[in-house]
Amino acid sequence: MAFRGPKVWLWRWRRNPLKRRADAVEAWVLLATWVLTVLAGVLAGLTTARTVEQGMARERVEWRPVVALLAEQAPGTSDARSRTTTAEQVWAKVRWSARDGSTHTGQARVHPGSGVGTPVTVWTDPQGRLVTRPATPSEARTRATLVGGLAGVCAAFVPFVAGRALRSRLESRRIDQWGYEWARFGPLWGGRMRGTG
Structure with missing residues (x-):
């Protein structure tokens, strides 16, 4: 297990003769x-x-909101309860006129069982295409x-x-450098230690 001393904050920025x-x-x-x-x-x-x-x-x-008219009978059956919640709405074909007077058709959410010609409010962009409510x-x-x-x-x-990648590469390079220095000076240090014994 490697020994780790107390953590010293900003040690890389402090003056130290051992700092490389x-x-x-x-x-x-x-x-x-x-x-x-x-x-x-x-x-x-x-x-x-x-x-x-x-x-x-x-x-x-x-x-802009535009009033569209149902172009077909909406699927399902008409129910007073379903008209109060949007969760129970169904998709049906509607027809509306853009600002320039051109007629458009598309799919919109309507109450089940709504009849042909029922008015529905839809949102359109400047080109008259269907969009969601802003x-x-x-x-x-x-x-x-x-x-x-x-x-x-x-x-x-x-x-x-x-x-992180650059730091990892620097750390790997530093470890390699330590290994090189140890291989170079380790035998000299070991011989000096034996000589003092």
């Missing part, structure tokens, strides 16, 4: 890794969150925070892994 150049390089690599990890994570997270929130704000401005400002903030956080973690992962 490799220790100083490793200290700078460690510092650069943490700085880049934090910067990459924060910048990517904030940029992504802002972009997502701006995109959703644009959707709230551009997407997110509210609070929903947009929550979604932007989640996506930004995920992007930040992913972006921070890259410099963190690169720094």
